[in-house]
Amino acid sequence: MTLSTTTKRILAVITFGVLGLIYLPLLVVVANSVNPSQSMTWPPRGVTFEWWERAAQSAGAREALVTSLQVAAIATGIALVLGTLLAIALQRYSFFGKHSVNLLVILPIALPGVVTGIALNNGFRGILGIDLSLWTIVIAHATFCIVTVFNNVQARLRRMGTSLEDASADLGAGVFTTFRLITLPQLRSALLAGGMLAFALSFDEIIVTTFTAGGGANTLPIWILNNMFRPNQAPVVNVVAVVLILFSIVPVWLAQRLSADVEPAR
Amino acid sequence: MTHATIPTPGPTPGPASGTSTTSTGTSQPAIRLRGLVKHFGDVAAVDGVDLDIADGEFFSMLGPSGSGKTTVLRLIAGFETATAGTVELGGTDVTRSAPFERDVHTVFQDYALFPHMSVLDNVAYGLRVRGLGKKERRERAQHALDTVQLGHLGARRPTQLSGGQRQRVALARAIVLEPRVLLLDEPLGALDLKLREQMQVELKQLQRSLGITFVFVTHDQEEALTLSDRIAVFDAGRIQQLGSPREIYENPTSAYVAGFVGTTNLFDSATSARLLGVSAEHAVRPERLRLSAASDTRAPTEGEIRLGAVVTETIYLGAGNRVHLRTDDGIELVALEQSTGSLDSAEHRGDHVTVRFARADVVALT
Numbered sequence: 001m002t003l004s005t006t007t008k009r010i011l012a013v014i015t016f017g018v019l020g021l022i023y024l025p026l027l028v029v030v031a032n033s034v035n036p037s038q039s040m041t042w043p044p045r046g047v048t049f050e051w052w053e054r055a056a057q058s059a060g061a062r063e064a065l066v067t068s069l070q071v072a073a074i075a076t077g078i079a080l081v082l083g084t085l086l087a088i089a090l091q092r093y094s095f096f097g098k099h100s101v102n103l104l105v106i107l108p109i110a111l112p113g114v115v116t117g118i119a120l121n122n123g124f125r126g127i128l129g130i131d132l133s134l135w136t137i138v139i140a141h142a143t144f145c146i147v148t149v150f151n152n153v154q155a156r157l158r159r160m161g162t163s164l165e166d167a168s169a170d171l172g173a174g175v176f177t178t179f180r181l182i183t184l185p186q187l188r189s190a191l192l193a194g195g196m197l198a199f200a201l202s203f204d205e206i207i208v209t210t211f212t213a214g215g216g217a218n219t220l221p222i223w224i225l226n227n228m229f230r231p232n233q234a235p236v237v238n239v240v241a242v243v244l245i246l247f248s249i250v251p252v253w254l255a256q257r258l259s260a261d262v263e264p265a266r
Numbered sequence: 267m268t269h270a271t272i273p274t275p276g277p278t279p280g281p282a283s284g285t286s287t288t289s290t291g292t293s294q295p296a297i298r299l300r301g302l303v304k305h306f307g308d309v310a311a312v313d314g315v316d317l318d319i320a321d322g323e324f325f326s327m328l329g330p331s332g333s334g335k336t337t338v339l340r341l342i343a344g345f346e347t348a349t350a351g352t353v354e355l356g357g358t359d360v361t362r363s364a365p366f367e368r369d370v371h372t373v374f375q376d377y378a379l380f381p382h383m384s385v386l387d388n389v390a391y392g393l394r395v396r397g398l399g400k401k402e403r404r405e406r407a408q409h410a411l412d413t414v415q416l417g418h419l420g421a422r423r424p425t426q427l428s429g430g431q432r433q434r435v436a437l438a439r440a441i442v443l444e445p446r447v448l449l450l451d452e453p454l455g456a457l458d459l460k461l462r463e464q465m466q467v468e469l470k471q472l473q474r475s476l477g478i479t480f481v482f483v484t485h486d487q488e489e490a491l492t493l494s495d496r497i498a499v500f501d502a503g504r505i506q507q508l509g510s511p512r513e514i515y516e517n518p519t520s521a522y523v524a525g526f527v528g529t530t531n532l533f534d535s536a537t538s539a540r541l542l543g544v545s546a547e548h549a550v551r552p553e554r555l556r557l558s559a560a561s562d563t564r565a566p567t568e569g570e571i572r573l574g575a576v577v578t579e580t581i582y583l584g585a586g587n588r589v590h591l592r593t594d595d596g597i598e599l600v601a602l603e604q605s606t607g608s609l610d611s612a613e614h615r616g617d618h619v620t621v622r623f624a625r626a627d628v629v630a631l632t
Contacts, residue, residue, distance in 0.1 A: 166345050167378035169365040171392035171443065181395070185382045 026245060033238040040234065055239040064223035065243065067134060071219060072202040075141035079198045080191060082142070083149030088183070091157040092165075109147040116143065117211030124212065132214025140212040141205060145198035152194030153187055160186055193258045196251035204248045220244055294357035296321045296447050296479040297342060302351035304337050304503075311337040313503035315351070319481060321446070324473050326482045326490040329500030330526070335483050338500075339449050342481065343372050356446060370447040371440035375455055377432045379424035385435050386411065386420035392443045410442035411435075413472075430461045437472070447479045454489065466492055487527045491515060499523050515551075521631050524549040531555070531599050533628075540595070541571060547631040554627040555601035557589065560618035569625040575599065577617045589613050591621060 344365035
């Protein structure tokens with residue numbers, strides 16, 4: 001389909017308008033993190049790293065960063081193991097209730113975070129009687145992190161087909177040997193992609209986290225929310241936001257490249 | 267004008283090949299299938315197959331796609347579980363065994379080489395999972411690669427090989443384990459014609475030198491005729507006919523087999539009654555028909571059938587011509603005539619000719 005020059009121009013304007021609307025505010029945040037003015041007057045009159053130093057010295061921000069990294073890493077680890085096992089079960093075997101399980105696994109990513117958050121909060125404190133801690137955040141995050149791993153692995157398994165696994169069994173390899181020597185190497189880039197997306201999702205999650213964080217375990221997004229409206233903390237919040245952007249964008253960018261660059265399974 | 271018939275293509279029967287001669291002394295068949303049935307949902311892909319395949323036999327399963335031949339192969343390999351019936355390998359019932367518990371190996375249609383391993387590691391894979399030491403498995407894999415003339419490509423990745431080379435790697439990967447039975451699922455389907463013909467010869471030689479049983483699935487009737495000791499012709503999940511290539515070609519027992527293996531002239535019951543005085547389906551191969559000029563009015567010799575016909579189409583085949591005819595009483599026939607090198611001998615559209623064939627060459631179908 002060939003478009004007329006006018007159409008192309010109009011589409012280009014719309015595209016740049018939308019992209020600008022999304023990314024210009026982000027750039028403003030980045031610029032403000034080095035803006036010498038505490039009240040963020042625009043345009044910035046110079047460049048300073050004072051706020052970066054203050055952020056680095058802020059115990060609250062540092063602790064929140066460590067908590068976020070811990071939560072994201074553990075939740076991603078859980079998601080990698082459970083998501084892969086689920087994908088193999090649903091893609092390679094048939095059993096009673098298979099389609100319901102499939103739906104139940106994917107649902108957490110579609111459910112409003114506020115619902116998941118309240119439900120888990122009630123579950124943890126009311127029903128199980130456990131105190132909220134870093135581990136309750138981890139479990140809450142794992143519920144939706146599993147989905148990204150599961151989707152990536154399931155798509156790869158579907159594309160792979162069963163013939164490599166059949167060939168392995170035919171040559172005498174048992175189920176676990178086949179998984180270790182054939183299936184897992186084929187899944188490697190899918191696991192990396194799914195894992196990085198899971199990490200990014202967990203790292204900037206806020207809604208579910210507010211309902212499941214406790215015992216002084218604050219993640220970076222929660223720290224930002226708490227400090228955003230304190231005038232003397234505002235510049236530091238900008239710095240933390242930039243850190244958050246970097247930790248979220250880099251994995252997603254890598255994950256996208258990994259999904260695209262993988263050579264065909266056969 | 268003289269017309270020689272084109273010699274029967276393909277089936278030169280092996281030296282008294284078949285079921286017993288190559289047996290290694292065991293009375294057990296290599297493979298025994300009894301009442302084998304496989305349903306996929308409501309569809310019966312395999313619908314009652316009984317079959318004995320002898321030790322050392324080159325056995326082909328021939329049929330169109332969807333005829334059940336590949337499913338039978340996958341049931342023997344263990345990738346599918348039988349709905350009913352039994353699979354025995356060398357006298358042992360393996361109907362419920364997993365693929366890795368069966369002493370058969372498969373060459374897959376798409377080769378199924380492991381893309382993340384080198385060619386040598388692919389071939390050594392079966393030895394590796396059996397716990398052989400690195401040195402020994404590398405030596406044996408190298409030897410198997412030499413057997414298929416790829417000894418120099420062990421370090422490559424499968425993606426760096428051509429289709430024909432991948433096919434040989436798949437073969438080497440299976441034969442390195444010295445199986446008693448090798449299953450081949452349309453292994454030559456993806457190769458071009460020249461390469462396919464070359465691989466046919468190599469497969470046959472390999473099977474002879476290894477002395478193991480080959481079960482070969484194909485939809486190519488010529489390939490089956492060329493390679494096999496025996497052929498099972500499949501249709502709708504059942505074996506329609508079982509026999510040597512010569513038996514299948516010369517004495518098809520049904521219109522289906524006669525039509526699927528080679529081209530044929532089919533006479534329905536009414537036509538047979540008129541021509542032969544027997545009211546049952548009959549068939550005669552195109553190369554059994556002789557053509558002569560319409561002016562040839564000699565009386566038919568003993569057991570000869572003569573029909574006046576007009577040529578409706580002549581197709582040049584290189585080594586000969588395929589001549590389509592309509593007899594004076596409206597029967598459509600195809601004749602094959604060998605090229606004599608002289609242009610005059612070819613019939614032309616609209617020519618009136620006499621078609622002659624021996625009563626003995628007409629096969630009754632059941």
